[in-house]
Amino acid sequence: MNAMTRRTVIATATVSMALSLAACGQASGDDDSGDKGSSTKIGLLLPENKTSRYEALDRPQFEKAVKGACLACEVVYNNAVSDVVKQKQQFDQLVAGGVRVIALDPVDATKAAGWVKDAKAKGVKVVAYDRAIEGADAYVSHDNNRVGELQGEALLAALGPKADDADIVMINGDEKDPNAGLFKSGAHNALDGKVGKIAYEASGQWDPKIAGEKMSAAISSVGKDRIAAVYSANDGMAGGIVTALENAGIKGIPVGGQDAEIAGIQRIVAGTQTFTIYKSPLELAPKAAEVAVDLLMDLPLRARTETNGVPSHLLDPVVVDKTNIQSTVIEEGIYTAADICTPELAAKCTKLGLK
Template sequence: MGRLSGYVTVETTSLHKTALRNVAPQRIRGCPVGRRLAGVCVLLLMSLPACGQGGRQPGGELGAVGDVREGFTVGLLLPDEGPDRPLFTRALASLCPRCHVQYANAAGDRARQGRQIGRMLADGVRVLVLGAVDPGAAAPWVARAKLSGAKVVAYDRLANGPVDAYVATDPARVGREQALALLGAMKATGPVVLLNGPAADPYAATVKRAMHAVLDGRVTIGWERDLARPDEAAREVAAAVAALGGASKVAGVCCASDTVVEALAAEMARAGMAGVPLIGHGGRPAAPGWARAGTQTATVRPDVAAEATAAARLAVEVAGGRTVYGTAVVSNGTTVSIPAVLVPPAVVTKGPARGAPAPGSARGQGTRSH
């Protein structure tokens, strides 16, 4: 969706002059109307460029809502508590020392997040970094923010609506790494169980496509479900075991979220599936420990520090009205050509994390439930 700058520039060219000369002169009370209109039009055309510059800040960019030199407020709206807030605050301070972060945590409540967005807009916040509780339902709130003159950076989850930019862990890389981890861990041939994220979530859909690009033709997918809620996972594993003829028939399980891995591992143990590869995603704080202990074979986790740093940069760029560049261009179903920064994930197994930064480095700090 294109953005209107609110400025109009018109040049007086030879074409304008020719058109003005061709105005048929008529007389009203002895005055040539054509010449009078021509004079008025020329004055209007000459004045328009000056009017177009009237609302522009000296040295600022068209469409700017904040100035790094003076500082501005960035609204950070997250779906739940995690490590993102301090990482984002620190990154923003390094880019804009006078900027301030106004934080809101929705605690997983979609309606609560809507109210939080409304309050921030009422407070005059004009840059929002939005980690949507429900990306599909966020469009009305994003549209309201845009009508209020605010800029919106979608964070971690691609919200619907006219967002200005997007940052997240690369979902295609996540799906590919999950599939490769599953193939590498499988000890036997046989059907696998895939438990994907919500069908309406564009991120989950991309992860799913990337997994299939690796797995299709190499393994048999015996049971696959798109889960609307993570708590459905354990029940689906039990149903898969029954449908496939017993626990010994399942060669591996891949789950879209680490939030259910503990319950899923317990269900697999009850079903006699101890030792069957279990691959997760999201990097819940306990997940790396589970992976290294063998409860979970592997997890594909985000680099939260890199995401937060990229989000801070995008917030400063959209606030200044500058053209935003990313590593990709995405669509959320309502808006096309959204500039996106897609951060590579890391794979945690019993060995060192593949793709992760060195221990103790700033990058890679933090984990989050996805």
């Protein structure tokens, strides 16, 4: 089925569904929790707002893609602000409200597996968004083990011949997040045996403040003159780490991140962060939206692979450093040069050719 035919099938099915529901008096109502029988609503539940990409990129791209594929569909959105109890309440409200498909990026994937099992018993389908959930109907993410490998490889490249004798600090993500384990595993695959040693390793729990505190502890434990580079699992934590390094008078060492947050890109321009990993929301959110609409319309899933038996689309991540900011996040329209290039960064932006 080609793209045009697929859109026609979806549009026809959606209009037919909407008319049928309206005739039964079931398609009205604007309650964000969804209405009983309101089967043109798709839920989107994101895990937290400390990482800016969720509100700035994932949500609007998902909503735009759903509307592009299904004119009669409505996205019912909530953010759990890192609270698993709140997310469970949000999930239950969608199920009780008659939403038939939920795209869920869980605060705690282990606990979410139980929610998914109960929801499926009630006929509700779940797309695991960015984080794998046991028993989900589909899983859409980037290749997260590869993310970690790219982070490790980029750190090695930044260290160059110094890597053999380098003491590395690793600040990993939240241990409740299965992706954090994949990032960590991938990074170790790239780093182990190729650096002097991992001198300090801890979880920053996806929190910039906690990551900064862990970095300060690492400086005290390892010694400011011994730390050669820092692996940060994401850009948010890299911000806290860079602040801790600056407060300790440590400058010029490689610091990595992930998510291509604008603050991370700005630190790359400024020279306080070395690289980030770009996981394009122009790929992730639209693919998840496409899968959600397919599930809603009972269309076949075009999965590339499987993850623990779940049909999966795993997208390719990209390393972003000073050399390719223009060709990635700017040319894809995620940010403009004006967004990135504050007056303080203007001269460095010009030198990098950002426009």
